[in-house]
Amino acid sequence: METKTREYLRLTDEDSDRVAGLSISLRRTEPSYCFYDDFALKGIRIDKLQPGFVSCSFTVPPRLTDRNGDLAMGAIANFVDEIGGALLHEKDTPMKVSVDMSISYLGKAKVNDELEISAKLLGGKGAYNGTLVLLKNKASGELIAQGRHSLFTKQFSKI
Amino acid sequence: METKTREYLRLTDEDSDRVAGLSISLRRTEPSYCFYDDFALKGIRIDKLQPGFVSCSFTVPPRLTDRNGDLAMGAIANFVDEIGGALLHEKDTPMKVSVDMSISYLGKAKVNDELEISAKLLGGKGAYNGTLVLLKNKASGELIAQGRHSLFTKQFSKI
Amino acid sequence: METKTREYLRLTDEDSDRVAGLSISLRRTEPSYCFYDDFALKGIRIDKLQPGFVSCSFTVPPRLTDRNGDLAMGAIANFVDEIGGALLHEKDTPMKVSVDMSISYLGKAKVNDELEISAKLLGGKGAYNGTLVLLKNKASGELIAQGRHSLFTKQFSKI
Amino acid sequence: METKTREYLRLTDEDSDRVAGLSISLRRTEPSYCFYDDFALKGIRIDKLQPGFVSCSFTVPPRLTDRNGDLAMGAIANFVDEIGGALLHEKDTPMKVSVDMSISYLGKAKVNDELEISAKLLGGKGAYNGTLVLLKNKASGELIAQGRHSLFTKQFSKI
Incomplete structure (x- = not known):
């Protein structure tokens, strides 16, 4: 039992060289540069942008798939966070x-x-805002995920 | 406005070379190898493991920080998914x-x-299980996030 | 402090006579009769009904308001449960x-x-279904609440 | 199909006399009196009360059961709201x-x-607070529900 959990969390000695080889500098030369956001969002395209609405296209890359070969749930959560957050940035x-x-x-x-x-x-x-995010398969129209995200912005005096 | 949203989603021509340089093979030699899981979980250590409970240590690496320099919310969501899921794997x-x-x-x-x-x-x-996941700062004891995750397993005949 | 919490949960001797006076029989003459559902839903009208969609009208009654005079959050949760559930009943x-x-x-x-x-x-x-429920103020168009509800139905063999 | 949904939402002519008979005055003589809260919470007893923690006992009354004879989900949601909220009141x-x-x-x-x-x-x-609420069966120890509730309080300047 313990062995299974340990394996699941991949606590092996042979760590992935590819992750170890990622040399991500903390001294970012570009102030807005963020490896994580690039890693998670690279390849996304905005198709439609209106006040309070944004629609994007994204092709699932190998780097965001989980051990079953599906788009990882953490990656989906990241889209809910980032695409919803982009609306408020707007x-x-x-x-x-x-x-x-x-x-x-x-x-x-x-x-x-x-x-x-x-x-x-x-x-x-x-200052409290709710966003609703949908991920759909473009070809089949199937809904992959529906997310909701609550955010606050700075103007707390308005509340 | 549109410019801001586009910038936020970093739709620039100069894509990060580091992400582009990640050559993640789809022909995985190890059947259980998964780059995403390694990327997201590498460095985690199990401290305590009991039936129905697991406690781990993790030091926040630069690769999982967002544009504000904080542990990304997508990364936190991934922990809720994976650490909770590890319990059911057990x-x-x-x-x-x-x-x-x-x-x-x-x-x-x-x-x-x-x-x-x-x-x-x-x-x-x-076959329906709920898990509760807590992320705490070890030094300060501050609660960073509380997550809940509902999963189903194969034995649906039990329901 | 303790006094405040006790007061908040109204642990007074003079219990409301009106609640005490509710004589709700457990021997229901009608098999489908349910006081709680009547209490919570009475007055609701279906305006539109399509496969996978239902829209209703409801005027907020005094019986469902909380101590601030607003539609109680528990009552809103009940709508998310019941109106979403009605879709699956369909x-x-x-x-x-x-x-x-x-x-x-x-x-x-x-x-x-x-x-x-x-x-x-x-x-x-x-057999897993998700429903999305919206409560809007008809006059102002303001969104009061957005809810999501996950339900399972009996045909688990389909999963 | 339509008939089923209509029946589910009990849109019959013979409305429950008991609900119709509830004469809930809007002119509340006691300022803090609230029929809904009494209806939903009457019978609850505080067993333990500490800063940041409260534990109560409650015996499920017929008035809060749904059409299956179980404690209604709306009623459970109301406990998550009220018992969690009582902590912040404290x-x-x-x-x-x-x-x-x-x-x-x-x-x-x-x-x-x-x-x-x-x-x-x-x-x-x-000013943002999260509460965690658990409902357990006292005799069996079975967990009935786990809820989380996010609330804001007035001192927004602290954020």
Whole structure:
């Protein structure tokens, strides 16, 4: 039993050379450069952009698949965070504080599947905003995930 | 406005060479090898393991920080998924289907912060199981995030 | 401090005579009769009904308001449960098992406000279904709450 | 199909006389009197009360059961809201704004089952607080539900 859990969390001596080989500098030359965001979002394209709405295309890359070969749930959570957050960025709010995120995983996405990822601003109370994010398979129309994200922005005096 | 959102989603021509340079083979030689899991979990150590409970240590690496220099929310979501899922793996269940995940982000973790990540099995109905995952700062004891994850396993006949 | 919490949970000797006076028989003459559902849903009207979609009208009654005079959050949660569940009932599934529900409270509804409560089937994996429920103020269009509900139905062999 | 949904939402002519007979006055003589809270919470007893923690006993009454004879999910949601909220009341915060609530339904409670309902303060960022609420069957120890609730209090300047 213990062995299985340890294996699942891959606590082996032979660590992946590829991860070990990632030399990610803390001294970022570009102030906005972030390896994690690049890693997680690289390849995304904005198709439609309106106040309170954004729709993007994304083809599932091998780097974001889990051990079953599906788009990893952590990667889906990252889209809910980032694509929803992009909407609030649009509203010119300097700082966001995320408070709650919830996701329903309704389907699976495989490598090379093309996804439509859209986010809608649900509105909110004062500085509190809710966003709704949908991930769909473009070819089949199947809903892969539905997420909701609650964020706060700086203008707390409005509440 | 549009420019801001596009910048936020970093739709620039100069893509990160480091991400582009990641050559992740789809022909995995090891059947269980998964770059994403290694990328997201490498460095985690199991400290305590009991039936229905696991506690791990993890030091926040630069590769998992977001543009603010904090442990990315997608990375936190991945821990909720993986550490909670490891508990069910322990129960010798061959296949898990994730259905819902929800996370409250209560604090921030910075690079080199040492975290305690623990997961507890909440129980469930038949093949449905709920897990509760906590991320704490080891030094300050501050709660960084609390997550819940609902999963199904194969034995649906039990329901 | 203790006094405040005790007061908040109204642990007074003078219990409300009206609640005490509710004589709800356990021997239900009608098999489908349920006081709680009547209490919580009475007054709701279906305006539109399509496969996978239902839209209702409801005027906030005094009986469902909390100590601030707003539609109680428990009452909103009950709508997310019942109106979402009604969609699956429509699909002729004899038994539902609820697993997860999450709600974002985005606004307030006052006594006599007329609400539009709509539910949409998000789809799902086999016997697992997700529903999305919205509560809006009809006059202002303001979103009061957005909820999501995950349910299972009996045909687990399909998973 | 339509008939089933309509029946489910009980849109019959013979409305329950008992609900119709509830004469709940809007002119509340006691300022803090609230029929809904009494209806939903009457019978609850505080067993233990500490800073950031409260534990209560509650015996499931017929008035809170759904059409299957189980403690209604809306009623469970109300406990997550109220018992969690009571903790923040204890902290002497004059106004709470609920933002997100999520619940996992892990078991069922029947009429006359005695429950232990406990709430713990998870901490938070400034005026944002998270609470964790558990409903357990006292006799069997079975977990009926686990809920999380995010609330804001008035002192937004602290954020």
